[in-house]
Amino acid sequence: MGALGATNLQSEKRYAILDNDWLAVGFLPFLLAMKGGMEILGLVSVTGNSWQKQCGLHALANLEIGNLTCIPVYQGATWPLINTPERFQAWESVHGKLPFQGALGPLNVTAEQQGKNPTSGDPNRVTPEAFVEGFPKTNFNNSTNAASFMVQMVHDYPHQISIYAAGPLTNIALAVRMDPLFASLAKELVIMGGYVDSNMLQTSGSLEQANINSDINFIIDPEAAKIAVNADFPEIILAGNVANQVQPTQGFLDEVYQFKNSFTRLFHDHYGTRFPFWDETAAALMVDRSIALNKSRGKSYITLFISKCYEEIELISE
Ligand SMILES: *[C@@H]1O[C@H](CO)[C@@H](O)[C@H](O)[C@H]1NC(C)=O
Ligand SMILES: *[C@@H]1O[C@H](CO)[C@@H](O)[C@H](O)[C@H]1NC(C)=O
Ligand SMILES: *[C@@H]1O[C@H](CO)[C@@H](O)[C@H](O)[C@H]1NC(C)=O
Ligand SMILES: *[C@@H]1O[C@H](CO)[C@@H](O)[C@H](O)[C@H]1NC(C)=O
Ligand SMILES: *[C@@H]1O[C@H](CO)[C@@H](O)[C@H](O)[C@H]1NC(C)=O
Numbered sequence: 471m472g473a474l475g476a477t478n479l480q481s482e483k484r485y486a487i488l489d490n491d492w493l494a495v496g497f498l499p500f501l502l503a504m505k506g507g508m509e510i511l512g513l514v515s516v517t518g519n520s521w522q523k524q525c526g527l528h529a530l531a532n533l534e535i536g537n538l539t540c541i542p543v544y545q546g547a548t549w550p551l552i553n554t555p556e557r558f559q560a561w562e563s564v565h566g567k568l569p570f571q572g573a574l575g576p577l578n579v580t581a582e583q584q585g586k587n588p589t590s591g592d593p594n595r596v597t598p599e600a601f602v603e604g605f606p607k608t609n610f611n612n613s614t615n616a617a618s619f620m621v622q623m624v625h626d627y628p629h630q631i632s633i634y635a636a637g638p639l640t641n642i643a644l645a646v647r648m649d650p651l652f653a654s655l656a657k658e659l660v661i662m663g664g665y666v667d668s669n670m671l672q673t674s675g676s677l678e679q680a681n682i683n684s685d686i687n688f689i690i691d692p693e694a695a696k697i698a699v700n701a702d703f704p705e706i707i708l709a710g711n712v713a714n715q716v717q718p719t720q721g722f723l724d725e726v727y728q729f730k731n732s733f734t735r736l737f738h739d740h741y742g743t744r745f746p747f748w749d750e751t752a753a754a755l756m757v758d759r760s761i762a763l764n765k766s767r768g769k770s771y772i773t774l775f776i777s778k779c780y781e782e783i784e785l786i787s788e
Contacts, residue, residue, distance in 0.1 A: 484508045484657075485630050486756065487620055489546065490749065491518025491572070491637035491687075492528040493587070494603045495741045497536065497733055499636065499753035506757030511623050511631065514616035516546040517573045518637035518690055520587030523548065524596055525637070530606035535732045539608050546616030546641040548593045550691035555590040558690070569681035572690055602740050617644035624655035632756050635698070636662035636749040638687050643694035646701040653701035662752035663687035664699070664708030682714050682746065707759075713751035718743050 486508045488500055492515060500510055513533070515526030522545060529543045558574035577590040582597045598605050614622070620641065624631055633656050635642050642659065645652045653659070663685050671683040688695040699706060720743055727738035754761055 483630065484632065485511050485623075485627050486632045486634055487511050487514065487623060488634045488753075489514045489516055489616065489620075489637060489641050490525070490529070490634075491516055491520065491522075492525045492532065493519055494528055494531075494601060495736055496528055496749075497532040498737075498747075498750045499634065500533075500538070500541070501536070501733070502750065502753040502757055503634070508632070508757065510541050511627075512542045512544055512611075512619060514544045514546045514619065514641055516616070516637040516641050517548055517550060517593070518687060519572050520589065520600075521548060521573050521593040521595075522546055523594055524587050524600070526610060527596060527606055528601070528603070530608050530610070531601055531603045534606055534608060535603060535736065542611040544614060544616045544619045545610050545612075547644060550638060550640055551643060551693045551697075553691055553693075568684050568686065568689070569677050570684070570686055572686055574690060603736050616641040617648055620645045621649045621652050624652055628655045629657055629704070631656050632658050632660055633703075634660045634753060634756055636687070636752055638691035639663075639694040639698040640691045642701075643691070643697035646697055653703045656703055658705040658707060658756075659698065659701075659703040660707045660709070660752055660756040661687075661698070662709050662713065662749050663695070664710045668711045668714075683711065707752075707755055709748075709752040709755055713748045714746050716747045716751050718747060 484507065486503045488503065488510060490496065490499065490513070492513070500513065503510055513529045515522045515529055517525070519525065526543055526545050530539075533539050533541055533543070553574065555574045555576075558571070559576070562568060562571075571589065573587075573589055573593070575589040578586065582588055583599060585599045585602070586597070587600045588595055588597050620633065633642065639661070665683060665685040665688075668683040672680045674680065699708075718741060723738045723741060723743070727734050
């Protein structure tokens with residue numbers, strides 16, 4: 471299997487930096503990585519589902535639940551490289567409205583008071599109502615920012631760090647532009663996103679199909695996505711739309727909650743069954759490439775097709 475094989479995974483220490491637009495139930499990717507024997511150097515936040523600061527606070531809160539506050543959280547870019555809510559909404563008026571718009575959707579104060587994460591408006595505001603997992607008591611590490619942290623780390627641990635990016639690729643693009651060695655010194659870039667073959671489903675007439683087949687992470691910061699996927703990472707893993715086939719069921723949530731702790735309670739009560747295991751699938755592929763049942767190698771990236779993710783997710787119920 472060459473570069474795709476898992477042969478040297480046991481012998482070599484593996485590190486990860488997890489970059490995400492973290493939400494209230496966001497712990498699964500870092501637990502999967504830890505369970506897989508990876509050392510997590512830090513979590514970083516990016517604007518995507520909501521603004522970066524709100525998402526970073528969700529990361530802190532999720533770490534606190536597991537007494538994992540030894541893992542630092544660094545704040546990433548608040549703004550996409552070029553995009554703004556106004557520009558995004560203008561794009562929608564040309565190309566059609568997206569069912570989910572993340573941070574760039576219209577401001578809705580009522581929805582925020584009812585627990586929705588902030589969209590539009592002041593990007594630095596925080597809505598505590600959205601923290602069903604509990605509002606964090608710990609703080610960001612302000613000694614540096616996401617892109618500088620990632621650049622520093624790949625120099626400290628050359629060719630050993632998996633950069634996991636499950637939100638827009640703004641921080642990755644900034645790191646690529648800041649340091650010409652950044653991409654080549656990383657071990658790999660693992661992206662949740664990269665839907666290159668499901669655009670037709672956006673026009674099927676079903677809002678739900680359009681929703682889950684719209685690559686919101688790429689759409690929120692398309693310039694960053696272009697920079698990241700064209701950078702010379704030794705390997706780029708696109709989980710792409712395979713994650714859309716890995717769907718939680720109520721039976722699965724109940725099964726996990728047979729083992730009771732604060733993580734399983736949060737998962738059971740708030741994960742829901744509406745959306746697939748997107749970020750979890752990408753994390754599982756980072757941890758164990760052998761779960762990929764079908765792989766296509768593109769010019770500079772690889773798309774992976776999997777169907778065994780449930781076994782990986784079940785690790786948390788042990
Ligand atoms: C975290 O620590 C608290 C206090 O020591 C403890 O009650 C709780 O069970 C711990 N949580 C986990 C997930 O280990
Ligand atoms: C704002 O959010 C509320 C509560 O979720 C919803 O009922 C209302 O339709 C939203 N307003 C707009 C303009 O979307
Ligand atoms: C980092 O800065 C924020 C303000 O942006 C502050 O709330 C927080 O306490 C700071 N963190 C630390 C560890 O001082
Ligand atoms: C913040 O991170 C830096 C490395 O970027 C580290 O040296 C420092 O100890 C951290 N500070 C705290 C309070 O954890
Ligand atoms: C693997 O994926 C390719 C591209 O989608 C497809 O043509 C092929 O049939 C798949 N092979 C298997 C064994 O599923």
